[in-house]
Amino acid sequence: MDVTSRQRPLVLLVAVILAQVLLLAFQIKRERDVSLVRVWSAELITPLESAGTYVMSKIAGVWTGYIGLRHTEVENQKLSAQVAQLKLRNQQLEGQAAEATRLSKLLAFRQENASVQMVPAEVIGASADSSSHTIFINRGERDGLKRNMAVITPDGVVGRVYDVLAHVSQVLLVTDKESGVGALLADTRAHGVVNGSGETLLRMDYVRGEEKVTVGEKILTSGEDRIFPKDLLVGTVASTKPGLPFQTVEVEPTAHIDRLEEVLVLETLQSLVSQPVAVSNSAAAPQNQLAGETNLPVNSKPAATASSKPPQKKPVVPKPEISKPPEAKSPNLSKKPDESVAVPDVSSIATPTSTTSSQASLPPTEPPANSSSPAGTNPAASSPAQLAPAQSKSDATKPGAAKPAAPKKKPDTTAKPPATKPPGPGTNPSGPGI
Amino acid sequence: MTIRIDTQTQNIEVHKYYAGTVIIVCFLAIVFQAFLNKFSPAFQLFELPLLVVIYFGLSRRNSVTGILLGAVVGILQDGISHAHIGFYGIAKAFIGYLASSIGARLDTEHPIARFILTFLFFHVHQVIVATTDRLLLEQPDRFFSVHLLLSSIINAAIAVFLFAGLDRLRKQ
Secondary structure, eight states, X not given: OOHHHHHHHHHHHHHHHHHHHHHHHHHOBOGXXXXXXXXXXXXXXXXXXXHHHHHHHHHHHHHHHTGGGGGXXXXXXXXXXXXXXXXXXXXXXXXXXXXXXXXXXXXXXXHHTTTSOEXXXXXXXXXXXXXXXXXXXXXXXXXXXXXXXXXXXXXXXXEEEEEEOSSOEEEEETTSTTOEEEEEETTTOOEEEEEEOSSSSEEEEEEETTSOOOTTOEEEEOSTTSSSOTTOEEEEEEEEEOOSSEEEEEEEXXXXXXXXXXXXXXXXXXXXXXXXXXXXXXXXXXXXHHHHHSSSOOOOXXXXXXXXXXXXXXOOOOOOOOOXXXXXXXXXXXXXXXXXXXXXXXXXXXXXXXXXXXXXXXXXXXXXXTOOXXXXXXXXXXXXXXXXXXXXXXXXXSTTOOOOOOTTXXXXXXXXXXXXXXXXXXXXXXXXXX | OEEEEEOSSOEEEEEOBOTTHHHHHHHHHHHHHHHHHHHOXXXXXXXXXXXXXXXXXXXXXXXXXXXXXXXXXXXXXXXTSSSOTTHHHHHHHHHHHHHHHHHTTSXXXXXXXXXXXXXXXXXXXXXXXXXXXXXXXXXXXXXXXXXXXXXXXXXXXXXXXXXXXXXXXXXX
């Protein structure tokens, strides 16, 4: 027998076995019902395909990595410029988004206090020097603003309107040295006066030494200055220094004084319903609100001009007419408030600078001279600040009446109880002008 | 009829059978195997198709016919069982080739030789089946077991008498 003949049976055996293995492969199913023959085929062919793909990718990489790089630099520059534009656009959008967030917060605050007449305003500038803390807002006399109107944000008290021009107004911030806010401690309800110190922290004066003041305690407006409605959040206690008869309390304002962009100007002293810590104030009629906030007789006198009035000078104030608060306005900072909405009568706005009234709540010890009045500035301790232009003019024309002072000029505050002063002509015999 | 082939090394006898004998015997072996399994599980120890493949492989001493015979018998056996077609065909085809190769070299007429060869072929058959089971079906089949030992002894004993009977079917 030759070799071929001897190998023939072996070849035949292999062929027969392979044929039967193939037959089995068609019948046997692997995972996911895939026949064994498909599994073998895939396992046999896919490595070759992977190798071929790898080789082709390398060849293509040589082409794109070297030969095709002619236009890469140009494309790179174009893409870099595009990226720069997109970054700029992104920053603009982020700014717009942040502004939208602030405005939505402002709108929500206004909607919650729809019954309280307020004017939204945008901060357009600040004081030129570092010694005075004032800002300019884009609302003025033509928007219904008056002097000594309270300026707030949803976070807390910001300041008061100091000067009113036709289209803009200057706002004295609570951090200014000449600023003062009648306030009280939220827990103990001890009254005091929050004065600005020219720095970021405020100072609460006339707090008795024996009063227990805790760090972090909230400080609210007392409403006694007749500028800020009651129970507005002023700040929180940052630190205390014991002393007699009064302790020194440092206050950190809750409003972000250093980054104001939009503010609200309150045209009434009506309490707000959506204050963070405020005691719930009912949305009573303005007259009831005015009467009830300070426990003092309603002063029918209009508000006098703010700064530098001698306390004994009291303007004649007619009985306030309580008008229905207008509807809430949308926070459109670029437009004037809705003129169709009835603006409350000036006399309905509580008068500020009633140092006598605020002093009534102060400890018996007479405050030091030249200190800023609790009414948040100025003068006319017993005379209410006048918000109406006519009355402010009358105040200015009164003899001895101090003209509206410059921001830096401190008011002359005399802390004498109203009872000691003889009522002036036309004044309310019941007490000081509040 | 016996044909003697003189080779340089040895004399090999190739036995021939009447026409259809191989086919009929293989067919009857499969039928009897299926018939016996119906009565009792004890009859599963018998492996008549494998005995037939061994006999004709040893007798014919032709590798080609041994391979084909084993493949056909195995496929037929798969056809009437639950196993995949070709499962036993692979093993029996190999056994047919092995039996014909050994039969061409050794004297397989003695009963003791037949007993021993049958015993060994049964184990080789089981190795091939277990290997196929593990590789293709991924089943953990055993290469050796007591059942296999008992089966191989019984079938080896049966082979002695069965082969003697099938010798009568040879062409004289």
